[in-house]
Amino acid sequence: xxxxxxxxxxxxxxxxxxxxxxxxxxxxxxxxxxxxxxxxxxxxxxxxxxxxxxxxxxxxxxxxxxxxxxxxxxxxxxxxxxxxxxxxxxxxxxxxxxxxxxxxxxxxxxxxxxxxxxxxxxxxxxxxxxxxxxxxxxxxxxxxxxxxxxxxxxxxxxxxxxxxxxxxxxxxxxxxxxxxxxxxxxxxxxxxxxxxxxxxxxxxxxxxxxxxxxxxxxxxxxxxxxxxxxxxxxxxxxxxxxxxxxxxxxxxxxxxxxxxxxxxxxxxxxxxxxxxxxxxxxxxxxxxxxxxxxxxxxxxxxxxxxxxxxxxxxxxxxxxxxxxxxxxxxxxxxxxxxxxxxxxxxxxxx
Numbered sequence: 001x002x003x004x005x006x007x008x009x010x011x012x013x014x015x016x017x018x019x020x021x022x023x024x025x026x027x028x029x030x031x032x033x034x035x036x037x038x039x040x041x042x043x044x045x046x047x048x049x050x051x052x053x054x055x056x057x058x059x060x061x062x063x064x065x066x067x068x069x070x071x072x073x074x075x076x077x078x079x080x081x082x083x084x085x086x087x088x089x090x091x092x093x094x095x096x097x098x099x100x101x102x103x104x105x106x107x108x109x110x111x112x113x114x115x116x117x118x119x120x121x122x123x124x125x126x127x128x129x130x131x132x133x134x135x136x137x138x139x140x141x142x143x144x145x146x147x148x149x150x151x152x153x154x155x156x157x158x159x160x161x162x163x164x165x166x167x168x169x170x171x172x173x174x175x176x177x178x179x180x181x182x183x184x185x186x187x188x189x190x191x192x193x194x195x196x197x198x199x200x201x202x203x204x205x206x207x208x209x210x211x212x213x214x215x216x217x218x219x220x221x222x223x224x225x226x227x228x229x230x231x232x233x234x235x236x237x238x239x240x241x242x243x244x245x246x247x248x249x250x251x252x253x254x255x256x257x258x259x260x261x262x263x264x265x266x267x268x269x270x271x272x273x274x275x276x277x278x279x280x281x282x283x284x285x286x287x288x289x290x291x292x293x294x295x296x297x298x299x300x301x302x303x304x305x306x307x308x309x310x311x312x313x314x315x316x317x318x319x320x321x322x323x324x325x326x327x328x329x330x331x332x333x334x335x336x337x338x339x340x341x342x343x344x345x346x347x348x349x350x
Contacts, residue, residue: 002176003259004074004098005032007120007143013039014334023063025056027077048077057085064091070341074098079105086114092344094337096141097124099256100277102131110137116344118337120257121278139340142281143257144333148266148325150239158244162203162230169200169307172245172269174238174260175252177216177231178209182251182274187219188296189251189303190228196300197307200228205241207234242267247306247313251292251299255279261289262328265320270313272302282328288320 008024009032015022022041026033027048036043046056064071064085071093073082079095083105086093095109096118109115110133117138119125129135159166171193175181183204193200208216208231220229235241242248248264250273255261257278261271265282271289273279285291290302306313 003120003143003257004096006259007096007098008032008074009035009039010144010146010330011334011337012036012041014330015338016041018334018338020338025060025078048081053081057081057088060085061089064089068345070094070344072096072337072341076101076103076105079103079109083109083112083115086112090114090348092116092341092348094118094340094344096120097128097256100124100127100254102128107131107133114344114348116340118340121281123278123281124256141333141336141340142328143259143262144328144330145259145262145266145324146330147239147242147263148321148329152267153240153243155244158241162232164201164230165199169197170203170245171200171247171249171303172203172205172241172264173249173251174205174242174264175250176206176209177204178212179215180253181206182253182294183212183216184219185251185294185296185299186249187216187223187225187229189300190225191223192297192300193303193307194228196304200307202229203241203245204229204231205235205238206232238263239267242269245269247272247303249299249303250274250279250283251294252276252279253294258282262324265289265317265324265328268317268321270306270316270320272299272306282323284323288316288323290316 012022012024024036024043025046029045033043069091071082071086071091073079073095082093092114094116098120106128110117118141119138120143122140125138125140173186177183248269248271250261252274255277261282264271265288271283273283274294275291283289292298292302
C-alpha cells in the first residue's frame with residue numbers, strides 16, 4: 001500500500017462522487033482493485049508488459065475515444081502506455097509523478113501537444129526539471145487526505161489490543177517496514193529515548209519488505225528492544241492507530257510527498273521527520289513538528305523534547321491538523337486535478 005495506490009483510490013472515489021465517469025486500469029489483482037470494485041468503480045486488470053502491452057493499449061484506445069475523455073497515468077510503466085494511447089487517439093494525457101525519477105517519458109509528456117505533467121510536491125518538480133525540463137511545464141498538486149473526517153477513536157482500545165499498560169507513551173512509525181523508511185535509524189534512537197522517557201513503546205505499522213525482516217530482528221536484539229517494539233503488520237485502520245500514538249515519526253531516507261505525515265497531522269499528531277525530499281513541505285519545523293537529520297541522536301532529541309514538553313506536542317498537533325485541513329485536503333487535491341483535466345480538454349478543442 002504505497003502512496004501512489006492510495007492516491008489513485010481516493011481520487012477515483014472522489015471523482016465518481018462528483019459525477020465524473022471513471023474507469024481504472026491496474027496491472028495485477030490485489031487490494032487496490034478489490035477496494036475500487038467495492039466502491040462500484042469499473043476496474044480492469046490488464047497486463048502492461050510484453051505482448052499484453054499491445055492488447056491493453058488497444059483496450060485503452062477504445063475507451064479514450066469517448067467524448068471529453070482524458071487519460072490520467074500514475075507511475076512510469078503506465079505513463080509509457082498512456083502516452084502511446086494518447087498519441088494514437090489524440091486524447092489529452094495527464095501524468096502524475098509520485099517518485100523522484102528522471103525517466104524520459106515525463107519529458108516527452110510534458111512537451112507534447114496533449115500532455116500535462118503533475119508533480120506531487122515541489123521537490124519532485126525540481127527533481128524532474130533537473131533532467132532538462134522547464135519547471136513551467138510542471139504543475140504541482142500536493143497529495144490530499146480525508147482522514148481528518150474519520151471519527152476519533154479511544155486510545156484504550158489500541159492499548160488493550162497490544163496489551164500495553166495505560167499511560168504508556170507511544171511513538172508510531174507508519175509505512176513500509178524497510179531500510180528506506182528509516183526503521184534502523186529509529187531503532188538505534190530508541191535506547192536514548194528510553195533512557196530519558198522510560199516505558200516508551202514504538203509501534204511499527206505496515207508491511208515488512210521482503211528480505212528486511214532478519215535485519216529488523218537483529219537491530220531489535222542489538223538495542224535490547226524486545227519489550228519496547230511492537231510490529232503490527234499491515235493494517236486497514238491506520239486512523240485508529242494514529243489516534244493512539246503520541247508522536248508520529250518519519251526518519252525516511254527519501255520522500256516524494258509524505259502522505260503519512262499529512263495523515264498524522266490530520267489526526268492532530270506532531271511529526272518528527274527527516275529534513276529531506278518533500279517532507280519539509282508538510283512538516284513545518286517548530287510549527288507542525290520537528291525536522292531532524294538521520295542521525296539517531298537527532299531523532300532521539302526531537303522525540304525527547306516533545307515528550308518532555310507535552311503542551312508543545314499538543315500545540316504542534318493541533319496546528320498540524322489546521323494545516324492539513326487547509327492545504328492537504330482530498331477536496332483541494334481533487335479540485336486542482338479537475339482543473340487540470342478541464343484545461344487539457346480546452347486545449348484539445350482549440
